[in-house]
Amino acid sequence: MGQPPQDLRYIAPVVRVLDLTRSLQFYRDCLRFQVEFIYETSYAEVCRDGCRIHLQCGTPAHRDQTAFEAAEHIDVCIVVRDVSQLWTELASTAVPVTVSLRQMPYGREFYVRDPDGYVLGFVEPAPSVSNENA
Secondary structure (H helix, E strand, O other): OOOOOOOOOOOOOEEEOOOHHHHHHHHHHHHOEEEEEEOOOOOEEEEEOOOOEEEEOOOOOOOOOOHHHHHHOOEEEEEEOHHHHHHHHHHOOOOOOOEEEEEEOOOOEEEEEEOOEEEEEEEEOOOHHHOOOO
């Protein structure tokens, strides 16, 4: 029996940003994403290793950022192969860290904040967690 067709290719969360140029600079220069496209001056896509984020000009939803970060919430979870290597790579940039590299029951992770307050979690699942879902 053959493999079923894979209709889904990727997922790209859309985040609203106040200043597209500022956000593109952050994702490109700090997180080392590539700019895939810019539509007029209001919409863009950034991509790194197949992980995509869409940036749309607009006012981000209001929230208590301090409480959000204190509760260790994230807006986007990005699963990575080697979180230690990525942590070392990003340590040389000006990226704001909200949670430093740490070990958790489900794997190793760290969190960063973009210029509009979105928190991105970079997570390397523990081998037992990865194998359960394979």
